[in-house]
Every structure is written in C-alpha cells, then in structure tokens.
Amino acid sequence: MSAGAAVDVLAAFNLAWVTAASDFTRFTKKKSSSTWAPFLGADLGLIWFALIGIIATIATAITLEHFDPNNSDPSTIASKLGLGVLAMLVIIITSTTANAVNLMSAGSALTNMTKKFSLRASLIIVTIVSVFVTFIPLFYSTFLDVFTAFLDGIGMVLGPEIAIFLVDFYFVQHQNYLSDQFTRKNGVYWYSNGVNWSAIISWALAVCGYWIIKQIPILADTVGATPLAMLLAAVIYICLAKFAKKKRPAI
Structure with missing residues (x-):
C-alpha cells in the first residue's frame, strides 16, 4: 500500500465517525x-x-508462518487461531453494538432531512437498508477488497462534505449560526427553496475531483485523494x- 493510499484509508476510517458523533454531541x-x-x-x-488489529495480524502471521493481508479480518483471525465459537460471538456482539451508533446517527439524519418520518420509522428504514448492504462483501473475492472500497467511498463522499461544513x-458564517433559523422556511438558511446549491455543487465537483486524483499516481500515491478533495x-x-x-437579499 502506498503512502497516499494509507492516508486515504486512515482519513476515511476517522471521517466516518465525525458526522455520527455530531448527532450526539x-x-x-x-x-x-x-x-x-469525543475527540479524546x-x-x-x-x-x-x-x-489490537496490528498485534492480532502479526500473531496470525507468526502462527501460520506467512503473511496474508486478508487476515486483518477479525473473524478470519479468530478462525485461523482456533479461538472457537466464543470469539465469533464476541465479534458479532461488538459489531452490533458499534453499528447501533451508526444506525442511530443515520436514523437521526433521515429525520432531520424530512419531517415525514418519526425517529423510530427512520431507524427501521435505515436498519433494513443496512441489512441488505451487509451482503455486499459476498460479491467480492476478499474482505480486504470490499473494506478498502468502502473506505474509498467514505473518503470520497464524507471528506468533501466535512470540508464544506468547516468552511461554512x-x-x-464566522462561527455564528442562528439556531432559531435552522428550520424556518424562508429564513436565513433557506437558500434556494431550502437547498444550498453552493454546497451541493462544491460537493459534487470535489467528488469528481477525488475520482480524477485517484487516476493520477503521483498524487494518489503520495498525498492521497482525500486531503486534496477536501x-x-x-x-x-x-x-x-x-x-x-452577496446576491442574497437581507432578511
């Protein structure tokens, strides 16, 4: 893995939690x-x-006397080290509890996007969608391939989005949001019929930029696509x- 690819993976791994954390903080x-x-x-x-992942992967390589990147998958490690059903149950339970945070965040986000769904209905919807998403790895040759592709998607989508949040x-806004205006129709943050096209266009262009940067080895293998897209x-x-x-009339 090149230095740039490592930057993209680590950036995506961390960016994935940023938007989720804000729904609680x-x-x-x-x-x-x-x-x-939340930072600490x-x-x-x-x-x-x-x-834990590093130590477990090294231990597996030493035990099996060869290194395979796919052994970074916790279930693979548990299986090859002969840790049994108990270890598998621990992995399943911890994965479930960790993703409960993601589902709660996704449900909250869906509720914020539209008032047509209650939080409970939103949670049910995102959970059902997530169940189908979990089957995607079955269509890939290795878990590492699908996980890397997933992280690429995270960096491509969330990286530019978070950059826009920070800039805004x-x-x-100079660190001064008017909270009473967030849900007000025709308010300060109503923009164009409720859509901030400046943000949408910026995000779309940055996503395209991410894909283009990935095709340029000198950038993708050194700096990484995520920082440049952001x-x-x-x-x-x-x-x-x-x-x-400047063009928007004062309210």
Whole structure:
C-alpha cells in the first residue's frame, strides 16, 4: 500500500465517525463536552483497536508462518487461531453494538432531512437498508477488497462534505449560526427553496475531483485523494458561498 493510499484509508476510517458523533454531541450542556470529550474518546478508541488489529495480524502471521493481508479480518483471525465459537460471538456482539451508533446517527439524519418520518420509522428504514448492504462483501473475492472500497467511498463522499461544513462554520458564517433559523422556511438558511446549491455543487465537483486524483499516481500515491478533495471542496465552496451571499437579499 502506498503512502497516499494509507492516508486515504486512515482519513476515511476517522471521517466516518465525525458526522455520527455530531448527532450526539449536540445534546451536551457544555462546549468542552461536545468537543474535547469525543475527540479524546475517538482517538483512544482508534488507537486501542488499531493496536489490537496490528498485534492480532502479526500473531496470525507468526502462527501460520506467512503473511496474508486478508487476515486483518477479525473473524478470519479468530478462525485461523482456533479461538472457537466464543470469539465469533464476541465479534458479532461488538459489531452490533458499534453499528447501533451508526444506525442511530443515520436514523437521526433521515429525520432531520424530512419531517415525514418519526425517529423510530427512520431507524427501521435505515436498519433494513443496512441489512441488505451487509451482503455486499459476498460479491467480492476478499474482505480486504470490499473494506478498502468502502473506505474509498467514505473518503470520497464524507471528506468533501466535512470540508464544506468547516468552511461554512468558520469562514462563511464566522462561527455564528442562528439556531432559531435552522428550520424556518424562508429564513436565513433557506437558500434556494431550502437547498444550498453552493454546497451541493462544491460537493459534487470535489467528488469528481477525488475520482480524477485517484487516476493520477503521483498524487494518489503520495498525498492521497482525500486531503486534496477536501481542499478542493473548501476552496470551491467558499468562493460560491461568498458570491451567493452577496446576491442574497437581507432578511
């Protein structure tokens, strides 16, 4: 794996939790609870599980006397080391509890997107969709291939999205959101019939940019596509948002 590919994988692995965390930290009472607590917790969890994965993969390679990247799959490790059914049950239970956070976040996001669904209905919908998604690895030759493809998708979609969030908060809105305007029709954040086209266009162009960068080895193998796509999204959005803000009538 090249340095750029490693950057993309690690970036995507972390970006996947950023948007999920915000669905929970917004309910905290203190600023420190919504910033430092999840930051430290996420880092601790990442380092801990990364170390477990590294040690387990090395142990498997030593035991089997050869290295196979596909052995990074926890279920493969448990099977080849002869850890039995108990280890498999632990993997299933921990995967279920971890994904409960993702499902809750997805359900909350769907509810925020449309008021037609209650939180319970949204959770049921995203859970059903997720069940079908879990069968996708069956169509790939190895778990590593599908996981890498999944992380590429995360970096391509969420990287530019998060860059737009940050630019909008720090440079466009100058860290001053009007919370009472978020759900107000024809309010400050209503934009064009409820759609922020500057953000949509910036995101779409950055996603295309990600794919193009992936085809350029000198960039994809060194810097990685995710950081460059995020930078592209940030630059495009700040330009479009500033232009749109000048044309938008005061409310």
